[in-house]
Amino acid sequence: MEFCIEMFNLAPVKGYEDDVGTKTNFTTVNQSILSKGEDPLVGKESIAAFDALQRQFQGSLLWVPAFSQRGYYEFVQRIVNVSLASGIMKPVVQNPGHFIGMMRLWRALHRRSDWPSTGLYIVSAAFELCEEIDVFGFWFYETSLEGVPAPYHYHNDIIFGTRHSRFKEFQDLVNFHEMGILKMHFGSCKS
Structure with missing residues (x-):
């Protein structure tokens, strides 16, 4: 199966199609993004908002990191139940052993105790699933190659934080690119 991992964290497509495509x-x-606010995925409004996010990915698989953080298990179960009830997407729950192994690997490689980003984790998982990997949109600098x-994140105002080793992650991906393990695409997606 050919995967087109278009978005992370149910990022919006509408209004960004020229930059991010539609496939x-x-x-x-x-779960940490969805859990913000009062009673997430409990009331009708919250569930309707989640369903609206899912609709842009109609029929897609929804990867849910069920065991990545303590205290989120019940909320993750709610995400899965709401997604199953809607029938819009098919939730897939991550294997906790795989996540722990990947986390330990990247922590050892980076000699830090921070978490690998969702992006790095998914690219790492793609090594096991895909013959070819093309990576778009991984850019960990505050300006583009063109100086813009x-x-x-293209869709919100989250600023660069320190939770992930973003420069080390970027360098890892560039190294994989240089070794021919994956192909990174830099610059505008239109070029």
């Missing part, structure tokens, strides 16, 4: 059959959801401001 998606696999996306992720980070480049936000951390």
Whole structure:
């Protein structure tokens, strides 16, 4: 199966089609992003908002990191149940052993105790699933190659944080690119 991992964390497509395309059959959801606000995925409004996010990925797989952080298990179960009830996407729950192994690997390689980003984790998982990997949109600098401001996420105002080793992760991906393990695409997606 060819995966087109279009978006991470149910990022919006509408209004960004020229930059991010429209073909998606696999996306992720980070429970820490969805858990913000009062009673997430409990009331009708919250569930309707989640369903609206899912609709842009109609029929896609929804990867859910069920065991990545303590205290989120019940909320992750709610994500899975709401997604199953809607029938819009098919939730896939990560294997906790795989995640722990990847986390330990990247922590050892980076000699830090921080978490690998969702992006690095998914690219790492793609090594096991895909014959060819093309990576778009991984840019960990505040300006593009053209010198234009480049936000951390194209769709919100999250600023560069210190939770992940973003420069080391970027360098790892560049090294994989140089070794021919994957192909990174830099610059505008239109070029």
